[in-house]
Amino acid sequence: xxxxxxxxxxxxxKRDPRVVFIGSDLSPGLLAGMKQDxxxxxxxxxxxxxxxxxxxxxxxxxxYVPYVNTIATFITRRCYEQVAIDLxxxxxxxxxxxxxxxxxxxxxxxxxxxxEDMTIMRALPNMAVVAVCDAPEMTRFMEGSLDWxxxxxxxxxxxxxxxxxxxxxxxxxxxxxxxxxxxxxxxxVLMATGVMTTNCLAAADLLGxxxxxxxxxxxxxxxxxxxxxxxEHADNARLVVTVEEGVAIGGFGSAVTDLLVEEMGQSLPxxxxxxxxxxxxxxxxxxxxxxxxxxxxxxxxxxxxxNALSKEEMVA
Amino acid sequence: xxxxAEAAEVIxxxxxxxxxxxxxxxxxxxRGLEGGxxxxxxxxxxxxxxxxxxxxDVLRHRPKDPQWRNRDRMILSKGHGCLALYVMLxxxxxxxxxxxxxxxxxxxxxxxxxxxxxxxxxxxxxxxLGHGLSVGVGMALAARMQERDSRIFVxxxxxxxNEGSIWEAAMCASKHxxxxxxVIVDYNKIQSAGPTREIQDLEPLVDxxxxxxxxxxxxxxxxxAELRAVFRRLPFSPQRPSAIICHTVKGKGLPFAENDANWxxxxxxxxxxxxxxxxxxx
Numbered sequence: 001x002x003x004x005x006x007x008x009x010x011x012x013x014k015r016d017p018r019v020v021f022i023g024s025d026l027s028p029g030l031l032a033g034m035k036q037d038x039x040x041x042x043x044x045x046x047x048x049x050x051x052x053x054x055x056x057x058x059x060x061x062x063x064y065v066p067y068v069n070t071i072a073t074f075i076t077r078r079c080y081e082q083v084a085i086d087l088x089x090x091x092x093x094x095x096x097x098x099x100x101x102x103x104x105x106x107x108x109x110x111x112x113x114x115x116e117d118m119t120i121m122r123a124l125p126n127m128a129v130v131a132v133c134d135a136p137e138m139t140r141f142m143e144g145s146l147d148w149x150x151x152x153x154x155x156x157x158x159x160x161x162x163x164x165x166x167x168x169x170x171x172x173x174x175x176x177x178x179x180x181x182x183x184x185x186x187x188x189v190l191m192a193t194g195v196m197t198t199n200c201l202a203a204a205d206l207l208g209x210x211x212x213x214x215x216x217x218x219x220x221x222x223x224x225x226x227x228x229x230x231x232e233h234a235d236n237a238r239l240v241v242t243v244e245e246g247v248a249i250g251g252f253g254s255a256v257t258d259l260l261v262e263e264m265g266q267s268l269p270x271x272x273x274x275x276x277x278x279x280x281x282x283x284x285x286x287x288x289x290x291x292x293x294x295x296x297x298x299x300x301x302x303x304x305x306x307n308a309l310s311k312e313e314m315v316a
Numbered sequence: 317x318x319x320x321a322e323a324a325e326v327i328x329x330x331x332x333x334x335x336x337x338x339x340x341x342x343x344x345x346x347r348g349l350e351g352g353x354x355x356x357x358x359x360x361x362x363x364x365x366x367x368x369x370x371x372x373d374v375l376r377h378r379p380k381d382p383q384w385r386n387r388d389r390m391i392l393s394k395g396h397g398c399l400a401l402y403v404m405l406x407x408x409x410x411x412x413x414x415x416x417x418x419x420x421x422x423x424x425x426x427x428x429x430x431x432x433x434x435x436x437x438x439x440x441x442x443x444x445l446g447h448g449l450s451v452g453v454g455m456a457l458a459a460r461m462q463e464r465d466s467r468i469f470v471x472x473x474x475x476x477x478n479e480g481s482i483w484e485a486a487m488c489a490s491k492h493x494x495x496x497x498x499v500i501v502d503y504n505k506i507q508s509a510g511p512t513r514e515i516q517d518l519e520p521l522v523d524x525x526x527x528x529x530x531x532x533x534x535x536x537x538x539x540x541a542e543l544r545a546v547f548r549r550l551p552f553s554p555q556r557p558s559a560i561i562c563h564t565v566k567g568k569g570l571p572f573a574e575n576d577a578n579w580x581x582x583x584x585x586x587x588x589x590x591x592x593x594x595x596x597x598x
Contacts, residue, residue, distance in 0.1 A: 053450070054447055054451045062455055062462065090440070
């Protein structure tokens with residue numbers, strides 16, 4: 001997904017002279033082709049995140065569309081005020097590409113774990129937040145990313161991600177995609193973003209074997225949230241489960257439940273939010289180790305749902 | 317070599333007396349303070365001659381076409397000194413003079429920090445310190461990519477350059493050999509909490525900018541003729557960004573406010589104070 005995203009920056013640069021790439025201190029040889037073909041529009045500016053955001057703002061003020069790339073924690077936390085003021089207050093078309101969204105950098109520890117990136121980015125006026133589920137969807141997103149008039153935070157997953165998206169679903173900014181349709185009239189609805197959509201699809205298959213019918217709705221755009229899709233799928237749902245690889249506070253699930261509480265009133269379905277707790281992860285290992293600790297692996301998502309449903313049935 | 321604080325004081329006392337235009341512009345600042353009933357008094361008054369010379373003699377601008385592509389860009393990175401910028405924008409006709417009376421009013425375009433997109437002629441929204449130089453670097457790189465000869469001026473405060481982001485931007489400007497970029501430091505030597513020498517000493521300031529790759533010059537920031545001469549020499553050195561350290565006096569023009577940190581910002585500017593200010597600027 002990361003390579004696809006960066007290769008798309010190069011592709012876009014070939015097509016459009018407004019495209020500029022700015023990195024901080026990334027891998028040697030990164031976007032070497034672009035550097036060679038368009039040396040004037042390829043920048044590697046060192047470990048100066050605040051400066052990099054300011055430069056991007058200055059260029060965007062002059063008509064460029066800068067794609068800025070570094071590790072997700074540093075492009076969000078380290079330069080938050082620059083992102084807020086230089087990009088969001090000026091409402092400039094700068095794209096922030098954050099490597100290692102969520103728990104990707106598990107072995108590197110909490111300094112590198114972007115657990116609250118979606119929360120803090122979606123809190124900023126004018127900022128859009130995108131977390132696609134696989135590389136082909138990244139390509140479809142990037143194709144249309146040039147002309148969005150405002151800043152976008154692009155959350156990258158680990159790479160080599162299982163491909164679950166389908167070309168026929170396309171990519172429309174701010175429009176959710178139903179990836180799996182339940183057949184029954186009062187289904188379980190799993191709403192997810194990023195690669196948690198992939199885990200939800202696997203969880204839905206497991207639930208199917210237990211006789212529970214689940215839909216999966218993929219929100220590649222966390223902000224602006226597809227409110228229509230949230231409300232449509234929550235209507236008549238037996239259970240709504242939001243799943244994200246980020247803290248529950250202010251994240252994707254929070255956006256969904258805020259909307260449901262305000263719009264559905266008495267007819268609110270039962271909701272479970274699966275997300276990260278309000279704590280820095282203390283373990284290392286690999287991404288899946290941490291996902292397991294926090295109950296976000298497919299079998300765990302399925303177990304949480306089936307437990308909730310079986311308790312409900314017992315009460316009934 | 318950097319100037320010692322003692323030598324800087326000599327320059328201050330050697331400043332020529334304010335001429336009628338400098339007094340007039342300061343009276344316009346007071347008009348803004350009166351309209352808003354508040355404002356950054358000292359921080360604006362140290363800037364007047366810098367802004368005056370920039371807008372009268374240096375910047376290529378078109379007040380009736382503020383987005384003119386080939387204009388020079390001026391970012392007031394120390395956004396709290398905005399009244400000095402607003403009076404020049406009013407004086408040049410970017411905005412009507414009467415707009416000054418609406419300073420900080422609910423529906424005014426003129427807030428306590430300048431906002432791009434609201435105020436014709438304001439290039440960047442500033443107020444959070446330490447942002448303007450990086451934005452200026454981006455604009456300078458853009459001018460180079462677009463083969464425009466626009467020059468970029470970024471005016472910072474002295475307290476402002478405590479911010480690490482300024483020095484990130486300085487390294488970057490130097491790396492890219494941005495001789496179309498000039499940073500102007502309003503060195504009035506008093507930040508909000510007190511003297512810069514006590515709060516966060518900047519000396520040796522000239523050496524610092526030189527070490528970061530800037531061709532650096534010092535000037536009496538209230539001497540109009542000297543300022544003109546310095547700006548005329550830009551860029552000071554080919555392939556290098558320029559820095560102009562302007563030795564100024566916080567609150568310049570108001571004897572009761574000069575060199576006094578208590579005049580950095582006034583949350584209340586009552587009518588009797590306004591009268592005293594006007595009296596001092598006759």
